[in-house]
Amino acid sequence: MIPASFDYSRPSSLDEALAVLGDAGEEAKVLAGGQSLLPLLRLRLAYPTTLVDVGRVAELRGIADHADHVFIGAMTTHHEVIRSPVVNEHCPLVALATATVADPAVRHRGTFGGSLAHADPAGDLPSVALALDMDLVARSSLGDRIIPAAEFFVDYLEPALEPGEILVGARVPKLGPGWGFHYEKFHRTAQAWATVGVAAAVRRSNGTVEEARVALTNMGPTPVRAVTVEAAVRGVAADRNGSLREAAEQAAEGADPPGDLHAQPDYRAHLARVLTHRALLAACAV
């Protein structure tokens, strides 16, 4: 890797990290697992003046089980998330989606917080954050700020973080009993980002859908909540007889899918419909 030159610091506490970040000015960047930032540096698409490596900040790491939510620290690696009994019990959708990220090497370095802070609509976790209505916790010298997922993803690679703010982690609401989950990812190779992905959570009772949360990966400059599908699916039979497919037909509504080498917008829209149907079926376990 031949990046442009930059200063590097590796603080060992969150306070120190905030201080360094504050001093370093607007062009400083937090370095987490480096799995998205380093490729940008390599291609000289980013020219940060300072990298603040938070890899040694213990406070940012770990998973905590609270009464109504699970807190996942920003520096928790993908690998740790997948292995966490707490995550698998209370918010399995996070583990399901994380398990589809890249390959073992990347999952041992890449972090939960880095994936959210990078705000890549092709990343698998932003849509999950949206579907689960996570609350993201950012800290600056002024204290903590809670940002709902619905407000966090401002634009392509643009999170609602201010300069000097560090993402501490996210509160993932426990949805309680009766919910089924699925993350349906379509990608061209095992290591590749999602061409389209669908995060679905469905609450059923007596064979009908009571409530559903559906969010889409890589269907616009930000992750997209498929609200039309969520409305259409409410109250329909949770079976293979066609009503889920019908609801899924509206998956691309309101989305603004990008066109690139892997898919043109119309194909992405088509995939969103097919994959949403599959995700709903799987989340309903039918």
Next chain:
Amino acid sequence: MTDTMSEVGRARRRKEDARLVTGRTQWTDNIQLPGMLHVAFLRSPMAHARITRVDVSAARGRPGVVAVFGGADFAAEQGSLPCAWPVTEDVVIPDHPPMAVSEVRYVGEAVACVVATDRYKAADALDAIEIDYEPLEPVLDMTEALAEGSPTVHESGNKAFTWKFAQGDIGEAFRDAPVVIDRTFVQQRLIPSAMEPRAVVAQTDGDRFTLHSATQIPHILRVMLALTTGIPEHRLRVIAPDVGGGFGSKLQVTAEEVLCLLITRRLGRPVKWTESRSEGNLTVHHGRDQLQRISVAAERDGRIRGVKVDLLADMGAYLMLVTPGVPLLGAFMYNGIYKMDAYDFTCTGVFTTKMPTDAYRGAGRPEATYAIERAMDELAVEVGLDPMEVRRRNWIKHSEFPYTTIAGLTYDSGNYEAATDRALALFGYDKLRAEQADRRDRRDPVQLGIGISTYTEMCGLAPSRVLGSLSYGAGGWEHAEVRMLPTGTVEVVTGTSPHGQGHVTAWSQIVADALGVPFEDVSVIHGDTASSHKGMDTYGSRSLAVGGIALVQACEKVREKARQVAAHLMEASADDVEFSDGRFRVRGTTTERTIQEIALATFAAHDLPEGFEPRLDAQATFDPDNFSFPHGTHLCAVEVDTETGATTIRSYVAVDDVGKVVNPLIVEGQVHGGIAQGIAQALFEEAVYDAEGNLLTTTMADYLLPSAADLPDFVTDRTETPATTNPLGVKGAGEAGTIAATPAVVNAIVDALRPYGVRDVRMPCTPERVWRTLQNRALQNRALQNRALQNRALRNEEGASA
């Protein structure tokens, strides 16, 4: 008893691997020399433009910068990058300056360079170079490039050459032919992606020059660089240290190699350049990129009368080392394993404003095999036969070998029946066909397809006389030297240049058998023109079939010399001395000497036969009489999700016949890697240029390579029909997998989609492309139905009014 067991044929683990995979070795980029400088190249952002101004002055002032050069600085001495294969008398070989001086013709062409104290400073200073361009029209599409009024890449126009071959009466074959298949296939452009990027280190002491390069061809490179730069050959040493893969991409004389030599000559200091992956995608020569029109004339029963091929081959902007010859290597293979009465081949090489193409694993033969094997499937559908049956009716029978094909090659040996029967059994062909029928009946959204590829290829490049008749600039012999050391161990010097193939292991096995020394007692020296003065290097699956034979011959000479010494010491006649398992024994006695004892005695030279030169060492240069022709049957089953267009390979069976096998583990590795690469062309890889001529696939996020997770378990087996043209009976295994796999996969996909009216899917068969093909078919089918309904309505009306 291990000492009577033959080494050849054993699945030896490769002795070189521990060193290679633990990094205790020297890749070119690891080389550090005192005072070494680093080179970074500025590359053209334009596909086609005139260079109107180059100002490097600001870059000269940047930190750490020692020198900055533009093309004009080298104009007087840089010469033209060589093309060693002028395929026709009138082939156009444009001047190809290593650094562009007045015009750029593809994105990525070097236009200036910075030499600095470290790599980062060199890269930083590139920003400060100012270049003005006057844009010219890019030339991107081969067909349009040949049309009247097209903008031109070179003043001479866009046609590089037209090369023709014909045998038999093609007009007769097609006249009133009951069946004619006429198809156009696209061989997309590929980017060879060796694991080790290219790297060059150049140094001089003012008199002698040494070039380290991650190359497949140190020997050829030395000759070519001497001719290009004017540095006399005897003062130039080329070293290929350990090299991490090439696939043909390092069978080249590159601009960077020439320029690094010129820079070191200018500055008197060592310089290094290592490409980044993106730089590599732009400027490593590309592969394939052909438009293939193939027509097959056949009888109703599926027997082929003749094949006609019309090829456009994209040369890119210039002709590099063997650019124009690549499609010709396929010219003799479009007839495949089949018998026919007429064959007609025409290839036109076309210039475009893209990176030049050149050899890439298989070089010409994968393209040929793809076209004929795809066409065989289409023929099967047309005549209503199982695709394997059509092949059976046409292929050369085992009893017919040796067989001279319509393309003029003599296939020395082969057994297509045996390989096919084995493959069908391993695959469970009939059961899969039954499942396919069931899925079709059920209109399962996931359809099953079965693809066949019964391939052959020519390797062991090559008889020098044949290469000469094809206007190639060099021969195809190979050289080996065997040195018996005083302690009885053996040093081999080979002219082949391994870059991942495991020659050190295979050569040790051959020597162990030939001289009766332990496998462990053999070492192999390669890749340095100072220690291995003679060689033709490694490409075209030639190393074992040519270099291995030179080694066998050198070993024979050593043995014969040793026999003389042994006979002398045992006071017997040489005719009475037998050799086996490393021992010379007087026939009918127990008197014996080991070859190690003979080596020591020869070294001491106290008591040698009268007039005997005191050495056992020997050299041999082997030039084959013929190519060798591996073959095999590959079968692939795919599931195609018709809702998403995604293809999943369900099973893959490969039964290859590479002749005698020296090391089954190495062959297995070559077959696995080859299949992976062939599948990659079918499903994943494509170099994409946009309408302005910018390469879009500059990273591995855009240029997709499969990993193990994307591939099925390969079921592999072998039949063994020895080559009759060399003493080892070997054929070559380096490219077979790549050649066979691509049509097997695409045939399977098309087979899965036949019920939807699909007749072809262009490669790579991405999910989107499969989906669009289905969408288009659905539209067309609906239109056809509508027309049929209208016609019926019309007829009804007519009927009513009549």
